[in-house]
Amino acid sequence: MSAPPTPLQSLIRNLSLRAPLDADDCRMIAELPVTMRTLEASTYVIREAERPGLCFVLTAGFAFRQKLTGDGSQQIIALHIPGDPIDLNYMALDVADHSVQMLTRGDIAVIVRSDVQQLVKARPAVGHALFVNMLAEASISREWIVNVGRRNALTRTAHLLCELGARLEAADLIDEYGYMLPMTQERLSDALGLTSVHVNRMLKALEADGLISRTKRKINFPQWERLRSIGDFNQRYLHLHTDLFSHTG
Structure with a gap:
C-alpha cells in the first residue's frame, strides 16, 4: 500500500521539474515539520516591512506578490500556483521588501526558517534545487518587465494567459484544453x-479571433499555437523540464 501524500508533495514535484532530487532528498523534504493554514482570498501571507522567521509553501489555491506605490496603486509582480515556495528570499533576507497575498482561498504549509536552513546544509541537492527555483523566479520577473514595458496590450494579455497555462500544465493542474482563470479582470x-x-x-478581442473561449471563469485554448504567437510566448524563461501541451486548430 502506497504512503499517503504529504503536505509538501506538490513542492517536491515543483522542485523536481527544475533540478534532480533523489529518494532521500524527497523524503527529507516531506518530513519537514509543517503547520497548515487555510487562508481566504486577499489575506496577507507576508506584509512588506515584516521580519519573517517562517517559510511558506502554497499547497492549494493561488497567491500573488505585489508592491504598492506611494499613492496606493498596486502592481502585481508575480503569481504563485500550488507547489510554489513563497519567497525563498526570506531564508536569507530578514526584512520583506514586498507583500504576498492570496489570490483565491487556499492552503499554505508553514515551515520554520531554521528547519529549511538545516535541511539545505544536510542535503546539498535540496539547496541546489531551491537555488534553481529562485533563479527561475528571477527569470520570470525579467519576462514580466518586458511584458509590461514593451509589449502591447493584446500581446501582454495573451502572454500572461500562456504563462499561467504552461505553469499549470507542468504542475499537472490543467485539463486537456484549458483551466479555471483564478484572476478577476481587476487583478489582471x-x-x-x-x-x-x-x-x-x-x-473579448482574443475570444472574437477564436484564440480563446470562455465559459464563466474557464479559459479554453482552441488555437494554442496561434495564441502563443500573438503573445510572443516562448517558455524558455520558465526553465521547466517538461513539454508544453499543444493544441491544433
Whole structure:
C-alpha cells in the first residue's frame, strides 16, 4: 500500500521539474515539520516591512506578490500556483521588501526558517534545487518587465494567459484544453499595467479571433499555437523540464 501524500508533495514535484532530487532528498523534504493554514482570498501571507522567521509553501489555491506605490496603486509582480515556495528570499533576507497575498482561498504549509536552513546544509541537492527555483523566479520577473514595458496590450494579455497555462500544465493542474482563470479582470489589470476596461476589451478581442473561449471563469485554448504567437510566448524563461501541451486548430 502506497504512503499517503504529504503536505509538501506538490513542492517536491515543483522542485523536481527544475533540478534532480533523489529518494532521500524527497523524503527529507516531506518530513519537514509543517503547520497548515487555510487562508481566504486577499489575506496577507507576508506584509512588506515584516521580519519573517517562517517559510511558506502554497499547497492549494493561488497567491500573488505585489508592491504598492506611494499613492496606493498596486502592481502585481508575480503569481504563485500550488507547489510554489513563497519567497525563498526570506531564508536569507530578514526584512520583506514586498507583500504576498492570496489570490483565491487556499492552503499554505508553514515551515520554520531554521528547519529549511538545516535541511539545505544536510542535503546539498535540496539547496541546489531551491537555488534553481529562485533563479527561475528571477527569470520570470525579467519576462514580466518586458511584458509590461514593451509589449502591447493584446500581446501582454495573451502572454500572461500562456504563462499561467504552461505553469499549470507542468504542475499537472490543467485539463486537456484549458483551466479555471483564478484572476478577476481587476487583478489582471494590476498584473498587466492596464485598466480593467482595457483588459476586458483584450479578452473579448482574443475570444472574437477564436484564440480563446470562455465559459464563466474557464479559459479554453482552441488555437494554442496561434495564441502563443500573438503573445510572443516562448517558455524558455520558465526553465521547466517538461513539454508544453499543444493544441491544433
